[in-house]
Amino acid sequence: MKHIIATFALICSAPLTAMGQDISTGATLYQRHCATCHGVEARGNGPMRPALLLQPPSLRDLATRNDGTFPVIRVVSRIDGRDPLVSHGSPMPVYGWYFEGDDTAIKAETGQPILTSKPIVDLMAYLQSIQE
Numbered sequence: 001m002k003h004i005i006a007t008f009a010l011i012c013s014a015p016l017t018a019m020g021q022d023i024s025t026g027a028t029l030y031q032r033h034c035a036t037c038h039g040v041e042a043r044g045n046g047p048m049r050p051a052l053l054l055q056p057p058s059l060r061d062l063a064t065r066n067d068g069t070f071p072v073i074r075v076v077s078r079i080d081g082r083d084p085l086v087s088h089g090s091p092m093p094v095y096g097w098y099f100e101g102d103d104t105a106i107k108a109e110t111g112q113p114i115l116t117s118k119p120i121v122d123l124m125a126y127l128q129s130i131q132e
Helices: 002-013 023-033 072-080 118-129
Strands: 103-107 113-117
Touching (some): 023 118, 103 118, 113 118
């Protein structure tokens, strides 16, 4: 029980981003899984753009479009499939199953801890690092 309380206290006192996040790994994951639609520079201009029913947005201004706060919950939910997005007449690729395992708790913009996988935390760290 003491271990659970200590872990919860650590999560609640952690900064907005996860401990041990790896922006470099996130950049690699982005290029491998996201750039085809969102573009190499994450400006929404990937080579698949013309074939998509819904145009992929730029991912470089997520914080700007959210009143200056990076939308952790929305980003994690879109990637892992908790909040699927329809594109090209079918759901945006959901990578939650692909990135399963290695559960990591992060602090959302609301201050609440949310659980996701380490690769999604790394990808989110990369997206946070490219905000303009």
